Amino acid sequence: MRPMKTSLVAGLVILALLLAVPPLLKNYGVYLFSYWLVFVIANMGLNLTVGYAGQKSLGHAAFFGIGAYSVAILMKAGFSFWLGLPVAALGCFVVGLGLGFPALRVQTIYLAFATLGFNTAIWLVMRNEEWLTGGTFGINNVGRLGFFGLSLDGNLAYYYFVLGVALVMGALLWKLLASPWGKAFTALRDNPIRAESLGVNVQAYTLLSFAIGAAYAGVAGALFASLVQFVEPAPFAVGASIMMYLMVVVGGPGYFFGPLLGSAVGVLLPEWLRFAQAWYLFVFGVAVVLLMLWLPDGLLSIPDRLKARRQARAASAARAAAAQAIGAQT
Amino acid sequence: MSAALLKVTGLKKSYGAIRAVDGVGFEVMPGEIFGVIGPNGSGKTTMFNSVLGQITPDAGSIELDGRDITGLSPLELNRRGVGRTFQTLQVFGKMSVRDNLIVAAQEHHGSMFSRMFAPGDSGLGAKADALIDQFRIRHVADKKAGELSYGQQKLVDIAMAFMSDPALVLLDEPCAGVNPSLVGGIGSLLKELNRGTGEAQQKRRSFIVIEHNMDFVMDLCHRIMVMVEGTVMAIGTPAEIRANRQVLDAYLGS
Numbered sequence: 001m002r003p004m005k006t007s008l009v010a011g012l013v014i015l016a017l018l019l020a021v022p023p024l025l026k027n028y029g030v031y032l033f034s035y036w037l038v039f040v041i042a043n044m045g046l047n048l049t050v051g052y053a054g055q056k057s058l059g060h061a062a063f064f065g066i067g068a069y070s071v072a073i074l075m076k077a078g079f080s081f082w083l084g085l086p087v088a089a090l091g092c093f094v095v096g097l098g099l100g101f102p103a104l105r106v107q108t109i110y111l112a113f114a115t116l117g118f119n120t121a122i123w124l125v126m127r128n129e130e131w132l133t134g135g136t137f138g139i140n141n142v143g144r145l146g147f148f149g150l151s152l153d154g155n156l157a158y159y160y161f162v163l164g165v166a167l168v169m170g171a172l173l174w175k176l177l178a179s180p181w182g183k184a185f186t187a188l189r190d191n192p193i194r195a196e197s198l199g200v201n202v203q204a205y206t207l208l209s210f211a212i213g214a215a216y217a218g219v220a221g222a223l224f225a226s227l228v229q230f231v232e233p234a235p236f237a238v239g240a241s242i243m244m245y246l247m248v249v250v251g252g253p254g255y256f257f258g259p260l261l262g263s264a265v266g267v268l269l270p271e272w273l274r275f276a277q278a279w280y281l282f283v284f285g286v287a288v289v290l291l292m293l294w295l296p297d298g299l300l301s302i303p304d305r306l307k308a309r310r311q312a313r314a315a316s317a318a319r320a321a322a323a324q325a326i327g328a329q330t
Numbered sequence: 331m332s333a334a335l336l337k338v339t340g341l342k343k344s345y346g347a348i349r350a351v352d353g354v355g356f357e358v359m360p361g362e363i364f365g366v367i368g369p370n371g372s373g374k375t376t377m378f379n380s381v382l383g384q385i386t387p388d389a390g391s392i393e394l395d396g397r398d399i400t401g402l403s404p405l406e407l408n409r410r411g412v413g414r415t416f417q418t419l420q421v422f423g424k425m426s427v428r429d430n431l432i433v434a435a436q437e438h439h440g441s442m443f444s445r446m447f448a449p450g451d452s453g454l455g456a457k458a459d460a461l462i463d464q465f466r467i468r469h470v471a472d473k474k475a476g477e478l479s480y481g482q483q484k485l486v487d488i489a490m491a492f493m494s495d496p497a498l499v500l501l502d503e504p505c506a507g508v509n510p511s512l513v514g515g516i517g518s519l520l521k522e523l524n525r526g527t528g529e530a531q532q533k534r535r536s537f538i539v540i541e542h543n544m545d546f547v548m549d550l551c552h553r554i555m556v557m558v559e560g561t562v563m564a565i566g567t568p569a570e571i572r573a574n575r576q577v578l579d580a581y582l583g584s
Contacts, residue, residue, distance in 0.1 A: 179450060180432075180439075186422060190424060190425070191420055195433075196404045198433065200433070202405070
């Protein structure tokens with residue numbers, strides 16, 4: 001029960017900060033916070049696919065893009081955002097299910113390349129099918145939505161809307177992971193052969209880990225389109241998928257709050273490093289290399305590591321005490 | 331004699347020119363502990379994996395309770411009440427011991443959809459606790475399985491195979507790498523589980539056990555099959571096997 005309670009307290013503290021801090025920021029700061037939360041939502045999905053279910057996917061930005069284009073195209077055609085959002089989520093769920101099929105045959109680096117190829121194919125559609133996507137010029141003037149008569153045109157209002165969606169998506173994921181599905185995904189990641197011998201339908205869970213992860217990217221993409229109000233192919237290229245994977249790994253794959261931290265490193269850190277100007281990419285790159293060397297399980301593995309070290313120290317102290325006691329007797 | 335629980339007939343499996351299993355047939359009775367011994371490379375594991383759906387045999391049939399199960403996947407076999415352990419440790423290292431046991435049976439409860447809304451322990455907490463007590467691993471129940479000693483992990487590994495109340499459990503070298511004091515413990519646990527006694531009282535169940543530890547096999551098994559070069563050399567009670575001249579020459583030695 002302890003880790004659950006710690007998570008709850010941590011969650012409440014983070015939520016309080018997320019509610020209180022942005023009004024104190026300038027317009028660009030608020031925009032950045034929204035941008036970050038959009039990536040948090042997308043990476044929650046990728047964390048399910050990669051972190052919990054262990055499927056190495058390098059195609060997540062494609063789903064992010066499908067979500068963004070769905071909303072942009074539908075809103076340009078005069079439909080509401082509220083139609084675009086479920087279309088984006090559902091569309092990504094279905095396409096994600098399809099991308100899961102290679103994972104039934106190949107794993108690890110081979111699966112990564114298969115998903116990478118998928119990302120490239122989707123990106124080419126975005127760039128080349130001008131009649132639908134506007135090609136390299138993209139789709140501009142994507143509108144903001146209304147929310148029960150409230151305008152979300154202002155950056156702060158839109159930020160709170162994104163925060164609300166992030167909370168709902170986070171709660172849904174929390175509930176899913178706390179159900180038997182969470183254990184089934186972890187079993188699939190740790191040892192698929194044993195899992196199958198225990199009755200876990202490995203194929204179904206593999207497909208669904210992709211589909212649900214993709215749906216999260218779809219929702220994030222929908223919010224992204226309305227946030228930046230301009231959709232073009234560049235943010236959905238293979239590089240973006242790699243960046244998202246990096247964010248999940250840096251935060252801590254398989255840790256619920258990993259995407260929160262990982263996305264901050266991926267989205268906010270480069271902004272804070274702007275003072276370094278031309279050096280910022282270098283600093284960022286070195287930071288990532290060092291992080292992977294010392295913390296291959298991500299930032300959120302630090303508490304676990306400290307705990308393990310404390311236990312080891314306590315155990316050796318107990319051994320030393322026992323040895324001394326025996327020595328005193330003889 | 332009652333009808334066999336498992337009936338294997340004319341099982342064959344070749345890898346290229348090597349006949350790993352060449353016409354193996356045997357029956358396992360309800361409630362029986364059936365041992366399989368033989369030198370390395372005699373086809374024990376290939377036979378095991380054919381029965382368990384891990385590989386498809388070239389010929390032969392496998393019947394469970396009178397129904398043909400040849401070529402069914404491990405998943406389908408598990409749903410029909412066949413459990414197994416592996417030669418090497420196969421626990422879920424990052425899950426707690428209790429969660430390892432729960433995940434070992436949760437897929438037998440409800441549909442995939444209903445499990446999305448089920449409580450985290452699928453109502454299996456009490457059952458997991460009973461097995462935890464029976465296997466004497468209470469003190470590590472909340473630890474991650476990957477952090478336990480080899481022997482403790484082996485116990486978790488075996489316990490997992492019993493969570494879903496299987497009628498037949500195939501155990502591939504349950505004593506491999508286990509220290510001698512624990513070997514006896516595993517033996518008595520398996521006897522309890524075979525009789526359906528102990529903390530986690532369940533029904534009687536049958537085992538097929540592959541094992542190289544002769545004292546263990548002779549003490550535990552009701553009948554033993556000796557495999558040599560992919561064929562059956564002898565099937566009999568431990569006393570019969572010990573007295574079999576051919577087996578002594580080929581495998582047990584002087």
